[in-house]
Amino acid sequence: MSNALHYRLVRLCLLFLLTLYASTLMGCRTRSFLSTKQEIALGREGARQIEQEYRIDISSNDAERVRRIGARLLPHVDQRDMPYSFKVLESPEINALSLPGGPVYVFRGLIDLLGDEDDDALACVIAHEIGHVNGRHAARQISSQFLTSLVIGFGVPAGANQDLARIASGLLGLHYSRDDELDADRRGLSYAHYAGYDPSGMLRVFEKFEQVERRVGADRSEWLRSHPLNLSRISRAEVVIENKNYRYGK
Numbered sequence: 001m002s003n004a005l006h007y008r009l010v011r012l013c014l015l016f017l018l019t020l021y022a023s024t025l026m027g028c029r030t031r032s033f034l035s036t037k038q039e040i041a042l043g044r045e046g047a048r049q050i051e052q053e054y055r056i057d058i059s060s061n062d063a064e065r066v067r068r069i070g071a072r073l074l075p076h077v078d079q080r081d082m083p084y085s086f087k088v089l090e091s092p093e094i095n096a097l098s099l100p101g102g103p104v105y106v107f108r109g110l111i112d113l114l115g116d117e118d119d120d121a122l123a124c125v126i127a128h129e130i131g132h133v134n135g136r137h138a139a140r141q142i143s144s145q146f147l148t149s150l151v152i153g154f155g156v157p158a159g160a161n162q163d164l165a166r167i168a169s170g171l172l173g174l175h176y177s178r179d180d181e182l183d184a185d186r187r188g189l190s191y192a193h194y195a196g197y198d199p200s201g202m203l204r205v206f207e208k209f210e211q212v213e214r215r216v217g218a219d220r221s222e223w224l225r226s227h228p229l230n231l232s233r234i235s236r237a238e239v240v241i242e243n244k245n246y247r248y249g250k
């Protein structure tokens, strides 16, 4: 057998094994194979990029309010040993986002939409974002993309250290699956409840978003684009609240 043929056969066998391994890992949902340390490193890089792009409000009442709500939620989350941070971005976008390892950002446009009075609603949004961190949703998506690139390209893994910045910038445009959104809702409702906030604040958030959608269209809200509202999502949240079906939280 020529060396080239031998190499090709070995490569095919490895590809087959990798595909098998990937499909076992993927099952219904891909598990994250990033370590907590890697998640934190990715989140830090993503945070660096965001804070280069947007101005951070560190001193207003809203900034203090977001930090205070975040701190009150933290004792009730699944993973408490992450370096969480809660910051306000000076941007009219109606949006909030979180990064692996703990950074959570709320955009000024979303705070304005929810108003000054309703801490419960704001807490539910922040808790939902912490839910994405705890569900390791971004880390699982990255793992899935990593496996895909491994299986299809059989090339250099995208997870190499030098690609940190590129992967982190991909995090900023990540859209979660419907299942991940429901999972983040459920986790968030639980954190909010155990922290002493009213979980039905989430229903008021949904109402406000529906109003925005009716008034200006979903395209005007980043959060609506990445967190599509649908009847099943709203009714699931209602059922969780009504039945006090809180699986998470301490």
Ligand SMILES: [Zn+2]
Binding pocket: 128, 132, 176, 181, 184, 226, 227
């Ligand atoms: Zn979400």
